Structures are given as structure tokens and as C-alpha cells.
Amino acid sequence: MTKERVPPGQGVTKGWPLLHVGEVPTTPAADWRIRVAGEVASSLELSWSEFLALRQTRLHADFHCVTGWSKLDNDWQGVRLDELARAAGVKASARFVRFADPQGYDTTVPLALALDEGLLAHRHGGAELASEHGGPLRAVVPSLYAWKSCKWVTTIEFLAAEQLGFWEQRGYHNGADPWREERLV
Numbered sequence: 065m066t067k068e069r070v071p072p073g074q075g076v077t078k079g080w081p082l083l084h085v086g087e088v089p090t091t092p093a094a095d096w097r098i099r100v101a102g103e104v105a106s107s108l109e110l111s112w113s114e115f116l117a118l119r120q121t122r123l124h125a126d127f128h129c130v131t132g133w134s135k136l137d138n139d140w141q142g143v144r145l146d147e148l149a150r151a152a153g154v155k156a157s158a159r160f161v162r163f164a165d166p167q168g169y170d171t172t173v174p175l176a177l178a179l180d181e182g183l184l185a186h187r188h189g190g191a192e193l194a195s196e197h198g199g200p201l202r203a204v205v206p207s208l209y210a211w212k213s214c215k216w217v218t219t220i221e222f223l224a225a226e227q228l229g230f231w232e233q234r235g236y237h238n239g240a241d242p243w244r245e246e247r248l249v
């Protein structure tokens with residue numbers, strides 16, 4: 065049997081709803097800093113131009129919010145997490161990666177999955193990613209519910225042990241697999 069296109073309990077949206085806690089940051093991209101830390105040989109602090117100099121790729125993927133909407137066929141552009149992991153020299157001890165914004169929102173993702181598909185995206189649909197959708201830079205982990213796709217990423221931390229993020233501490237299921245409806249615990 066072929067897999068359905070849309071996970072159970074989800075409905076397709078034509079627009080792009082906004083969902084976040086906190087304020088949309090006003091920091092211009094040119095002043096954005098990306099810190100890569102934790103279980104790495106050498107921590108990095110990248111300026112925006114250093115980040116843009118890394119290899120850029122595209123990711124075509126659907127996006128599923130746990131509140132019930134799915135936005136299909138997103139065309140993201142940015143830097144793969146595995147590129148940053150290589151640049152920082154991720155250690156064998158790393159098992160998870162934590163993405164955080166400057167306001168205290170964070171979420172963790174199993175490292176193998178994040179290395180396989182995770183993107184730090186700064187473009188969507190051929191245009192600069194709008195600040196309300198996470199611009200200048202957001203994580204995208206399309207096979208998990210969208211709360212795992214942290215907007216306004218400034219910190220990428222490789223972890224040996226799992227940590228619960230903002231929503232996971234408030235009852236969301238840490239697995240976040242939309243095909244298994246891992247919504248709440």
C-alpha cells in the first residue's frame with residue numbers, strides 16, 4: 065500500500081498559518097550570529113556572511129503542524145545540518161541536537177534524523193524567509209511535527225543526552241512523528 069500524502073488527523077491548508085510564542089525578532093540578517101556548540105571538536109560562531117558561504121542546498125517537503133494543518137510542497141533553501149556538524153567536528157558522543165532561538169524557545173531532535181534531513185533555512189518559495197516565519201534563519205525537520213522546526217535559530221547545540229524542549233516540557237510528545245500521531249503524552 066502506498067503511503068497517504070497527508071498524515072492522519074491533518075488537513076491541507078493553502079495559506080501559511082503563523083504559530084509562535086514570543087515576539088518576531090527585528091535583528092537584521094547581517095547582524096545574525098549562529099552558534100554551534102556542545103559535543104563538537106570546536107565550537108563555531110558564524111556571522112551571516114560566513115553562514116551564507118557554506119554549501120547551500122534545497123529541500124522540498126511538506127510541513128505538518130500538530131494543531132491540524134499541513135502545508136504541502138514547501139521549497140526551502142539553506143544549509144544542511146550535516147554541513148554544520150562537519151564544520152564543527154561533531155563528536156561520536158552526540159545523540160541529539162538542540163535548536164534554540166534567543167527568546168527561550170527550543171526543541172531537540174534525534175541526531176541521526178537531523179543529519180539526514182535537517183536544514184537551516186533562510187529562503188522559502190524562492191524568496192527570503194519572512195521574519196514572522198522564522199527569518200532570517202529557521203530549522204526545518206520535515207518528518208516531525210512543525211514545533212520541531214525552530215524559528216529564529218541562533219543556537220545549535222549537539223547533545224549526548226536528550227533534553228526536553230519548550231513544548232515537550234508542556235506535554236507535547238517528544239517523538240513528534242505525524243504518521244504515528246505523536247501529539248501529546
Ligand SMILES: Nc1nc2c(c(=O)[nH]1)N[C@H]1C(S)=C(S)[C@@H](COP(=O)(O)O)O[C@H]1N2
Nearest residue numbers: 082083084085129165169197210211214215
Ligand atoms: N522560535 C520558535 N520556533 C517555533 C515556534 C515558536 O513558538 N518559537 N513554534 C513552532 C510551532 S508550534 C510551529 S507549528 C511552527 C510554525 O511555523 P510557521 O509560523 O512558520 O508556520 O514553528 C515552530 N517553531
Ligand SMILES: [Mo]
Nearest residue numbers: 083129130211
Ligand atoms: Mo505547531
